[in-house]
Each structure stands twice: as structure tokens, then as C-alpha cells.
Amino acid sequence: MTLASLTRDWEPMAYGFLDASAKREIRRKTLKAISVPGCQMPYASREVPMARGWGTGGLQVSCTLINPTTRIKVIDQGADDSVNAASIRRFLARVSGAPTTTDTLEADLIQSRHRIPEERLREDQVLVLQVPNPEPLRPVQPNMSIARQMHADADYGRMWLQLYEQIVRAGRVMQGASYPSLVNGRFVMTPSPIPRWDVPKLHMAKHLTLLSAGREKRLHAVPPFTKVEPLVFDDVPYKVEEHAHLMCHRSGLKGFFMNEIPQADGTSIHEVSDSDLGVKAIHRTEGAPVEIGATWYENGEMGQ
């Protein structure tokens, strides 16, 4: 063994920003996360040039997966053009030379904050979700060591109690986003703060979903064709947001998840949350040849 055999050639920077040992650690943990769907795997969570809590977990997973042919799409609450999405997309493109897109159909890797695109993802696509709080038990058990023991015991009684109390107090489940869901019949996970609208999209999906929390240093995964069942009581069915009847005032789309825009006169108008779908719909109305893929929801109903 010589010194030369132990070192690598000089490089101006590590490709994809993370150094090789950081990538290997994320690779090892991601493989374990895929093998135990929904189980939170601790990982080192290296520094990236962005404040923790702004998508550093998702960014590290993306940096590990990326290569010069990976076409990347980054969304923030459905929008490709918000500050968080635009800066992460530019950063990923700069450190990897990878091409970018806003079109869900063209993307190989989709990093997302709090939404799943409305168009169905294919079995060669990877969805990376940024997770602020990976622990679904935190509202009922703030001590994370005890929470880990509860996951080990599949002791989710308090999750059910929390839902029951919400129904008793408010008449309905008040959990708007990050709805606790049972993965592969064993682990309850938080699907990151995606709206209830998006949770059924994870159930038996064709794509691979990786959920990574940089600040909390944990990642979990939902492999393709895996059961993801929101926690519900038999007699209180799971309800998604009532957006089926809303129409986007810009693109005319109906039956998708909408952003509400309050108006000065007290009313509100709506805009489709998946901005690229809206853009494509507008282009199509103007006569441009645009391909809109099959969507999860058809006429406001989740398809099979």
C-alpha cells in the first residue's frame, strides 16, 4: 500500500457538491430505508450551502443521485418558480451540469417541497420529498427515544387516540397536511406536509419516493408498489380537500388541488397548485402542441 494508492486525483470540487464519503453514507442508509418502507433511518446530514429546514435533506439525496444525464425538476408547494424551488434547481444544475425541466413528464428526478405533481409518475422516476418533521409521533410523544421504542413496538394507539379526539372535538379529522399513514402495514410515517389530496398518490405508486429530513437527520422511503394507508376509522372515511369543484381562474382547469387567492372584496379566486400543469393547460388552449400526461385525479376523483 502506497500513499498514491490511498489518494485520488485532485479535483477542483466534488461532483454534485457532496464528497464521496458523504454520498456513500447516504447510499447505505437509503438502501436500508427502501428495505424497511416507512422506517426512519438516521443519517449524518452533512452541511450544504443552505440553512437547515429549507430542504437540505432533499438536496443531499438529490446530490447523491444526480449525474449529468439526470433531468431535474424542483417544485415548492407545486410551483416551479418560487424562490426555494428556483434556487435549489439552480444549485443542483450548477454543481452537476444536469439539465433542468419544469415538465413532470420529462423529469427523471423530482425534488419537491410539500406537493406531489398531479400527473402520474412513471416507474423510472424518483420523487424526493423535503421533510421538516419526520416523526409522526411527535405530537403525542415529544421524547424521540421513547418514540423510537413505540415504532419498534408498533405502538400506535396514541395516534388513533389523537384522531379520535379531533373527531370528538371538531367533528372531523383536523390534520390538514402530513397525514399519518401506515406503510406496508408496519410503520406509521409522516408523508411530509403534503396535503391530504396527495397521500393516496403514494399508495401502490409506480415511482420511488425518498423522504429526507436534513435538520432532523433522518430519511425514509416508500418503494414502488407499496401500501400506504392513511390512518382512518372504519366509520369515518378518509377525506381529501374539497377541491373537485373549484376552477383555476387562469387555466380553466378543474378537479385539481387549488391555491386560494383572497380578494379585496372578501371573496376568493383559485389557481391550480401544480403550476406546470396550469402552464401546459394554457398553452394547449392557445393551440400549442402540449402533452399532458395521465393525472392521478380525474374529474376530481382519485383514479385507480
Added chain:
Amino acid sequence: MQTAPVPSDFETRTNATYDALMWALSRPGLIRDLPAPGVEGVIDALIDRECAVHAGTPDLCAYAAQTGAAIVPLAKADHVILPDAQTPAMLRDLRQGSDMHPEDGATLILIATLGTGQALRLTGPGVDGHIDVRVDGLTDGFWQMRRDVMRYPMGFEIFLIDGSRVMGLPRSTTVEVL
């Protein structure tokens, strides 16, 4: 205008290897292509000084040691690389993690022949319904023993490597011998 960064050969190879391994575990039973034949590429992509490795041959031991990994007995290794599964009993010694920390389970990398031999039916996460595969080169009773020693979520992952082809079997997959 900044110049686009160019990945080194090492980065390109390990990135492609990991991509194959990730999809192999995500879709058990579907065979993926590694960029180069052999397990050396897998060692490059996954193993470094944070790992404890048990390798079945002196060559592989030396290769793994060069990454800085500790060479340890089978029962203590987080990555076990074997040219063949000598006896099914060795599965009993593999690290399986704990209910609290399932990630401490081992990764078993075996050389096998894919596409011929024993017919298996796989079900579980990542499998659309069920998938039938054929695997040769493993000892009799291997799959029986795998089923008997693992209690989900504890367990170990298996990568079967045949030249530059790889098949993954996460602990969540149920294997039925046909």
C-alpha cells in the same frame, strides 16, 4: 458563464452502480445492470472506513480493506461479501439489527447465477403482484433459512450478483420456493 462540472470516472461508475443497486432493491426480482462486472464496483459505491466488512476471499478482503473498512468476523459485519453461500446456517449469524434500529441489519452480497436454477416467487413491497425468478448457485435450504431467521423489521438485505447483473432482495420481500 460557469463551466459545468465533470464527474470523474470513479464518480460516474459509483453513481451508476448505486443507481442499479437502489432500483434492484426498489423492484425486487427485476435484474439491473451494473456498469462493470463483479463486486468490486459495489465495494467502491458503498464501503468506506465507517463500515465493517466480512469478505469470503483474500482478494476481496484486500480490496475492501483498501477502502479503510474494518475486516471483521461474519457476525459483526455490516457488509458481507461471499463468492457463494457456503451453508444456509451462516444466515443465522448475520447481523439483523434490532426493532429499534433495523438499519443495523447486514447487507449480504453473493455471487449467484440469475435466470436459471431454482424457481422462486417474490411478493412484497416493490413487486407488482408477484414475480417469478430463477436463481442458481445457492445452497439447498437457503431460502427456507432466510425465511426462518428473519423477523421483520429486523433482517438483512441480499444482492445477488451475476457478472454485471444484479438482483436485490430486501428483507421486506417474501420468497416462496416453487
